[in-house]
Amino acid sequence: MSDVVAYEKQGEIALVTIHNPPVNALGQAVRQGLLDGVLQAEADDEVKAIVILGEGRVFIAGADIKEFGKPPTEPFLPDLCGRIEASPKLVIASMHGASLGGGLEVALAAHYRVAVPGAKVGLPEVHLGLLPGAGGTQRMPRLTGVEAALDLITTGRHAGAAEALKIGLIDRIAEGSPRENGIAFAKELLGEGKARRAVSDLPPPAPIDWDAAYEAVLAKGRGQIAPAMCVRAVQASVELPFAEGMKRERDIFMELMQTDQRKGMIHAFFSERAVSNLPELKGVAPRDVSALGVIGGGTMGAGIATAALLAGLQVVMLEMSPEAADAAKGRISGNLQGALKRGKIDQAGFETLTEKALTLATDYAALSDVDLVIEAVFEEMSVKKQVFEKLDAVCKPGAILASNTSYLDVNEIAAATKRPADVIGLHFFSPAHVMKLLEVVVPDATAPDVVATGFALGKRLGKICVRAGVCDGFIGNRILATYRTAADHMVLDGASPYEIDKALTAFGFAMGPFAVADLAGLDIGWAVRKRKREEGIDPRARTTDYPDLICEEGWFGQKTGKGYYIYEAGKRAGIPNPKIMEWIEAERSAKGITPQDFTHEQIVRKYMAAMVNEAAKVVGEGIARRPLDVDMTLLFGYGFPRYWGGPLMWADIVGLPDLLADIERWAEEDPFFWEPAPLLKELVETGRSFDDLNKAA
Structure with missing residues (x-):
């Protein structure tokens, strides 16, 4: 066996365990190890069932990104999945953590699937401008039906274990460890005399209006072609014999590999991971931030406070009057109600965030103990300077003073303080608790650990952080x-x-x-x-x-009902304002x-x-x-x-x-x-x- 796949026997059950940290990616060594494990089990007459599982945090989180852009090497994933499915022994996938992309395709090649309650599954290949290329578009519809398969495949979204069980993607949810679950399920199947159940042998699902589905997915993707081509691949799973459907899937996969969109999405994938990796911050430790101040409780400030609360920070919201502070709390509560409805927090969490983690204040002295303060006041230099002069006087030594300015010169703002090394720009985008981007604007005198803290805070808030220099409007x-x-x-x-x-x-x-x-x-x-x-x-x-x-x-756009477009009550889209062309x-x-x-x-x-x-x-x-x-x-x-x-x-x-x-x-x-x-x-x-x-x- 390989160094990344272990083989052992538990009576009549063979355990093939992937250990390729951190995410058990399906590199060549893992693929070879899986194949070797299946072959070894098949050669042993005592073995009646094979359990495939992963060590660590996940089952298999997908392809190995180190292999992206390189010629594929044997064993190829479609062949491996086909060989797993063809095994005469019972094959069970015992899943936990993430089973994504090729990882889910391996699980689909097994005859049965069991997962822990917190497991997630998905086929996210559309986010790389591709489609699942190892049978995902052919096997999944046979288990879930066309509608559920298209939902998962064309969006690339993750489904939890409960949803996966409901749509037929997995057979059971079990509370134990992947090892315990796999062994128990295998013993049960053998005890009941269950036969192999190759997904490729299952009947294809009922057809739909394929052209309508294709056009709808293309429109939803605003021109992205990979999701729409997934529709055609799923169509093949219904209209063609399995082997021919697999060939059609592979042909579409190879077509997409040659597209400009695939190049763009691969670039986005790697750039998203590289953008906050700055050589200048290597070895620079960020300052500790547990308490955050926000000045200004309008849409932007309330969004920043919301993001900080959801990230587990204590927040002091400063406004100029009790009425304005109450209004700010109302905006924050409204934002958190959205998180409550989406299941990101529960009712107890909502109450903790709004009543304990959030402090309302009208006096700058309330900011004396915060570790970092972000002003989100009116975009006027004189106003910003006044704010920073007050912060300079009340904030503790080492506290970081940040401006959320969209355009203004952060060097000039920093010069209004006696601590320019502690000043930085943190330009959030509205709504700040939703939008992913954070421009970390670095003035001339800012200390390296302050820059590192800006990036660390952004990461904690779930942002994509980009370093920007000072100029009008930044990047x-x-x-x-x-x-x-x-x-x-x-x-x-x-x-x-x-x-x-x-x-x-x-x-x-x-x-x-x-x-x-x-x-x-x-x-x-x-x-x-x-x-x-x-x-x-x-x-x-x-x-x-x-x-x-x-x-x-007085026409300022949607908020006044008129701008370039006229907005009718209850309608998000507007109609052209005829006065504009005049x-x-x-x-x-x-x-x-x-x-x-x-x-x-x-x-x-x-x-x-x-x-x-x-x-x-x-x-x-x-x-x-x-x-x-x-x-x-x-x-x-x-x-x-x-x-x-x-x-x-x-x-x-x-x-x-x-x-x-x-x-x-x-x-x-x-x-x-x-x-x-x-x-x-x-x-x-x-x-x-x-x-x-x-x-x-």
């Missing part, structure tokens, strides 16, 4: 301002906001930029435009006037602009080129250390479609030379906005990609 909002400006330019030049939104949702964004502006609140952009006018706008910049007219009407056409006329037609492809190309060009400047200036930092920021904070991997991965896929050529052509008409990023030019000149920079970092 995400700086790039957002540029591609939103590109959209405004296209509106002046002939596209409507509604055509742009439609083109970009077709590209894969959850919402277009004008619908997003309505959701965020048009007053936010209005305030930014006013600030920038006070600071001075370069006379070479093209500006648009009509957005101010919208705000002057103002746009008037501005075009006043500026002597003859409108031109834009195709969806032209809209996407210009929007994305602006995004990539600014992102290249952000990386070139060191605001983002690596291209993948930009990609993860846009994926987790701005709704960028995951299957493209991020804007800079998209740029690599479509080709940097052609993209640069387009930017240089547009720069002939507008050299200020379309000035090519030096880094982009350098990469094209040297024949490198953005991903080459990731690998070199």
Whole structure:
């Protein structure tokens, strides 16, 4: 046997146990060990049943990521699963922890399955732009029926043991250890004279309207093709003999392996794990944080407090009046009610968080003992400075002072204190207890252990943390301002906001930029435009006037019922506001602009080129250390479609030379906005990609 798979006998039962920490990944040695264990059991006449189980925290959590991108090696997983299923001996999978991807496919190849109550199962391959390639789409429907199989396979979600039992994916839930459960179930099956039950021999389930299912899944995935192709693979399990269905599954799997979407999703998978792995923090211990202060109980502050409470922190919420503090508690309670309904906490937990872990205060002195405080007050530099001056006076030595600013200079904020080494930016995204992104903004004087603490806190809160340097808007909002400006330019030049939104949702964004502006609140952009006018706008910049007219009407988007769209009560989606096009056409006329037609492809190309060009400047200036930092920021904070991997991965896929050529052509008409990023030019000149920079970092 191999070093990662052990074999032993318990009477007439063979135990084949995987020990490949931390997650028993199905690397070549594990696959070989499983095959050897099955063959050894089959060669022993005393053995009547084989139990496959895993040591440690999980059964098998899927493929070995070390093998991603490398040529597959024997034994191949589909062949292994087929050989397990073909065994003349009874084969039982005893499952605990996670049984995911290939791990669940191994379990499906067994003749019976038993799981502990806390076990979870799933086929998450769609998150890599693929589908289950070792029989998952062929065996699961035979056990669960088409509807349940499509739900799990096309979403990649995990199902708990109770659900898995209900839909027929497992045969039993047992309270013991995987070893005890497997042996007991095997003895029971043998005692009852149960025969082998190969899933491939079970009859296929009833068919459905496959074309309708395909179109529905494609629409739900906003253009991601892997989930929709899962429908076709499951269709094969119903319409074809098992062997032919397996071949069809494999053909689709190999087709998906060659797609750009698969490249993008693999990039996203690895980048998500690499983004918070910073060489500068190696060996740097974070400061202890058990008590957190939050200043400002609006939507953002309440969301931050909610996330901290759910992470087990004590929270002091500071507001300026008892009434405002009560309102903040109401927002936090509302957020926690959502967690209660979803089963993340129970009623006792809800009461503990709202009545014991949360403290309301109206005096800065209440923050004297917190380990870290985050201000989430109005986005105005003078206000922020006043807050930090007060924090500097009341917070204990070593307490970290953090700003949730979206745009402002954190160096200037830090300079308002006598402890700039303890100041950091923690830019959350709203709603903060839901959105995954946290930009950790590092001013010049910040101590390394303060940076490490920012990342440690983000991880504890379940965030994807990205290191950002100080500039107007940091990584995400700086790039957002540029591609939103590109959209405004296209509106002046002939596209409507509604055509742009439609083109970009077709590209894969959850919402277009004008619908997003309505959701965020048009007053936010209005305030930014006013600030920038006070600071001075370069006379070479093209500006648009009509957005101010919208705000002057008091139309701030969804919260006022009108913005670019009109929102009827009870309806989330809006209809175009006819007044907007009147103002746009008037501005075009006043500026002597003859409108031109834009195709969806032209809209996407210009929007994305602006995004990539600014992102290249952000990386070139060191605001983002690596291209993948930009990609993860846009994926987790701005709704960028995951299957493209991020804007800079998209740029690599479509080709940097052609993209640069387009930017240089547009720069002939507008050299200020379309000035090519030096880094982009350098990469094209040297024949490198953005991903080459990731690998070199």
